[in-house]
Amino acid sequence: MPHLVSIDDVDMRYGGVDGTLAVSGLTMRVDRGDFAAVVGPSGCGKSTLMKLVTGLHIPQAGTVIVAGQHVTKPVSIVGMAFQNPTMLPWRTTLENILLPLEIVEKHRHRLRANKKEYVEQAENLLELVGLKGFGSKFPWQLSGGMQQRANLCRALIHQPDLLMLDEPFGALDAFTREELWCVIRDLHAAQGVTIVLVTHDLREASFLADKIFVMSARPGRIVREHRVPFARPRDLELMYEKEFNDLVHQLHGEIATARMAA
Structure with missing residues (x-):
């Protein structure tokens, strides 16, 4: 079965021929249904990788x-969620979630005639992330964690094959962040969507x-690939086990080495 994402020997430079080389010789594979995480030193090109995959x-x-x-152009089968949910304040939560359907071509032409069907999908997603009944609320009526839950719904509403997450939980407090780890864990299990997560949080990467x-x-390239050995489904108690913390410490050491090699 072919990989869903294949990156082969990629160089990406910003600012012309004498500009900053962000990634060089970047090669990686993500299989359909995988949950992959990308970690590394600050400025290593993680966000550049996201932009390359999404076109x-x-x-x-x-x-x-x-x-x-x-x-060769923006990829329509991708959903994206970032650290800042950037919800439109004049639209309700439900209207914000439906926004991609106004943009993605295959849905845009069906939206008006099939609005009821799409609203039902959005409400099902809201229930899945613990926001049942909040579709009529405006973003300013939601906490940061609730906005990020809605942001995940918006990224999934057009049924993407690939979900790209760029530090989506970085601005949240520790308890809310762990709650949302469980939400995205359950979304992955329920929907079977392929996920690529860019994160600085090594516990987050190891758990998910x-x-x-x-x-x-920089210039970024993949120096190590780890297969995470923990069986699914995982619960938060896993983070207190020695094997989990050994993996986190190993990742920390590899990133520290990469930083010193710059």
Whole structure:
């Protein structure tokens, strides 16, 4: 079975031929249904990797293939969620969640005639993330954690094959962050969507992912790939086990080495 995401020997430079080389020789594979995490030193190119996979940037060298197609423009089968939910304050939570359907071509033409069906999908997602009954609320009526739950619904409403998460829980307090780890764990199990998570939080990566890619300092490349050995489903008690903390410490050491090698 072909990989859902294949990145081969990619170079990406910002600012022309004499600009900053963000990633060099970047190569990685993500299989359909995987939950992959990407970690590394600050400035190593993790966000550049996200933009390459989604087609927001096109590399100067190498190839990016998503779902069997060379990436030469923004990819429509991808949903994205960022650290800042950026919900439109004049739209209700439900209207914010439906927003991608107004943009993604295959849904845009069906939205008006099938509005009831899409609203039902959105309400099912809200229930799945623990926000049943909050669709009529405006973003300013929701806590930060609730906004991020709604943000995940918005990223999933157009039924993407691939969900890209860029530090989605970084601005939240520790308890809310752990609650949302469980939400995204359950979404992955229920929907079977392939997920790529970029994070600085090594506990988050170890708790959620099937595989963890460690990047070098800039220019970024993959220096290590870990298969996470913990069986699913996982609960938060896992984080108190020796094997879990051994993995976190190993990742920490690898990133410290990568930072010193810069």
